[in-house]
Amino acid sequence: MNKKTLLICSALPFLFACQQQEKSYDATKLDSVALSAITEESYSNYVKTLSSDTFQGRKPFTKGDTLTVNYIEEQFKALGLEPGNNGSYFQEVPMVETASMPVQKSLTFRGKAGNVTAEYLSDYVIGSRRQQPEINVLESELVFVGFGIVAPEYGWNDYEGIDVKGKTVVALVSDPGRYDDQLFKADTMTYYGRWTYKYEEAARQGATGVLLIHDTDAASYGWNVVRSGWSGPQLSLAENTSEAKATAFEGWINSATAKRLFTLAGQPADIQERAKKKGFKAVTLGISTSVQLKNNIRKSSSNNVLAKLPGTKRADEVIIYSAHWDHLGIGEAVNGDSIYNGAIDNAAGVSALFEMAKAFKAASAKPERTIVFLAVTAEEEGLLGSDYYAQHPVFPLRKTVANLNMDAFSALGATKDVSIVGLGQTEIEDYVQRSAAKFGRTMHGEANPSSGGFYRSDHFNFVKVGVPGLFMGSGSELISTDSTANANRKKALEGRYHTVGDEVDEHWDFGGILEDIRLFFDIGYTMSMEKTFPTFKKQSEFKEISDKRLAK
Secondary structure, three states, X not given: OOHHHHHHHHHHHHHHHHHHHOOOOOOOXXXXXXXXXXXXXXXXXXXXXXXXXXXXXXXXXXXXXXXXXXXHHHHHHHOOOEEOXXXXXXXXXXXXXXXXXXXXXXXXXXXXXXXXXXXXXXXXXEEOOOOOOEEEEEEEEEEEOOOOOEEXXXXXXXXXXOOOOOOEEEEEOOOHXXXXXXXXXXXXXXXXXXXXXXXXHHHXXXXXXXXXXXXXXXXXXXXXHHHXXXXXXXXXXXXXXXXXXXXXXXXXEOHHHHHHHHHHOOOOOOHHHHOOOOOOOOEEEEEEEEEEEEEEEEEEEXXXXXXXXOOOOEEEEEEEEEEEOOXXXXXXXXXXXXXXXXXXXXHHHHHHHHHHHHHHHHOOOOXXXXXXXXXXXXXOOOOHHHHHHHHOOOOOHHHEEEEEEOOOOOOXXXXXXXXXXXXXXXXXXXXXXHHHHHOOOEXXXXXXXXXXXXXXXXXXXXXXXXXXXXXXXXXXXXXXXXXXXXXXXXXXXXXXXXXXXXXXXXXXXXXXXXXXXXXXXXXXXXXXXXXXXOXXXXXXXOHHHHHHHHHO
């Protein structure tokens, strides 16, 4: 036997051992080793810690902010993840906090036939994102622009033939599809129906101000949410406060005030119904108003926290798991409790990032694409942290395969099904269906697509720049057949959204959350072993921008 043959033979046992350690990937099977790394003990400890009073409700610009981001960084390090931002675990997010207050609590609308007076908070809510200590708008004329939408792909332009520069636009919430299933996407709301879009479009059109007409059914929340959510200090990205991106004032009026305005303007009683039909033309109302605001402005920064597990073959291609770390902080005491702990929303999601990291580290075959774990700030303030990341991506967008977003898991227990918010938007749902089948689960869309849920969590900022995003939740078919126990748990857990009651207690069933986390893992793991990029489906309004992103 010559030396060369001897060397080859002696190396065979070592090569065989290497092959045994690193199993090949099989897309039709679950990686039991990786999935077993996701445990209730560690997950529940993460959730309980992050939602404890120690973190003071995790509100940006507070002590809770600093405590939270440092804790997340510590966990990423302990899990053996690399810094995600050029040697750092942090991405600084410059923001502005603005507390706007009307100089006069009564807002007067003046017309030839008289005046209409609206009272602050009861009838209207108003504020400004501009970094100006005072806002003084004198006699701005009101223009009713229907939905305030410019959507060429749907043959719709509410601003056609009218100049609103220097004027205040009044617009309906939602989009035409809600009222006519032959328009837009029928009862599935498009981004054009969101209040954020309407504010953005009014600024693009050069309007001085914008007032949205509240409707509980169309908005999917009551006036109490407008009253509490749009008054008091508001956070904005510093770069989104210029005149080009924000009108001088933005606000809401209730439906009763809107009716009084249209009556004063001499408009027909069905003017809002007419605006819901194709061909409607904007109407100058012959009414004006003056707005004076005092702004208390505070500039500061918060942080997104990100870590990565480099891919073994295509490390430049990334799959981003995201969850927002922030909540509402400390507020008015309710039964002696003033801390909004945000256990479901969203300590549950951030803790899932840690469990996901454990699974990827334990995987039999290591991911070929890089896995990024991104905990974003200021979701509760308008998806600000993810917006900043999308505008200032650490990893190139054209190399970003997908965003898998985890926001508010259900503690009701395991379900036979899984819900996709925004069904029909992206090819990610095809991955969901295949992975769900491995777990014996089925997939369907959300119960109320007209609420626009697809546009209300952090995945949407990735979608806006052409990266497919997933917002997935538990289904409604509980596996447990104990109807009494199911009903009791549901009753005990309902009504906790954005209250001091969003805490971990004996009513939580962690089993269903863990099953959802394992499903999230398998979806991303499957993508990490492929060379293809999922994209948007043909009917999506984001298909074109996604195609342009990949073509760069």
